[in-house]
Amino acid sequence: MNQKKTLTMSATAAALLTLCTLQAANAQNVDHGKEVYAQCAACHSIDGSNGAGPSLKGVYGRQAATEPGFRFSRGMKKATYAWDDKTLDAYIADPQKALPANLMPFSGLPNAQDRTDLIAYLKTLK
Numbered sequence: 001m002n003q004k005k006t007l008t009m010s011a012t013a014a015a016l017l018t019l020c021t022l023q024a025a026n027a028q029n030v031d032h033g034k035e036v037y038a039q040c041a042a043c044h045s046i047d048g049s050n051g052a053g054p055s056l057k058g059v060y061g062r063q064a065a066t067e068p069g070f071r072f073s074r075g076m077k078k079a080t081y082a083w084d085d086k087t088l089d090a091y092i093a094d095p096q097k098a099l100p101a102n103l104m105p106f107s108g109l110p111n112a113q114d115r116t117d118l119i120a121y122l123k124t125l126k
Contacts, residue, residue: 033121
């Protein structure tokens with residue numbers, strides 16, 4: 001095998017290894033997500049009842065600001081999207097940046113893995 005082919009194969013193998021490592025780092029851990037949810041539990045139930053915040057039961061895939069029986073802020077009512085991986089991640093990371101003028105008194109979760117795991121847990125709450 002010539003040197004050029006060997007270098008190309010080595011570069012390809014390194015790229016695949018990096019990709020696999022990144023995917024493993026971003027793997028979802030529902031059990032850890034449930035632990036992270038403990039930070040949300042003071043305001044958000046998972047049983048369908050609303051408290052200081054809307055219930056998170058069924059939040060994944062739901063249109064923002066549409067949980068029945070909860071009075072949403074004007075800021076939250078401006079959201080024009082459904083909650084999915086991307087919108088939940090942005091909102092959980094920094095609620096005020098993601099949706100200015102919302103009233104959630106939470107500064108956000110800076111750890112990307114915590115957010116990934118929390119979202120994985122939220123997906124289980126049907």
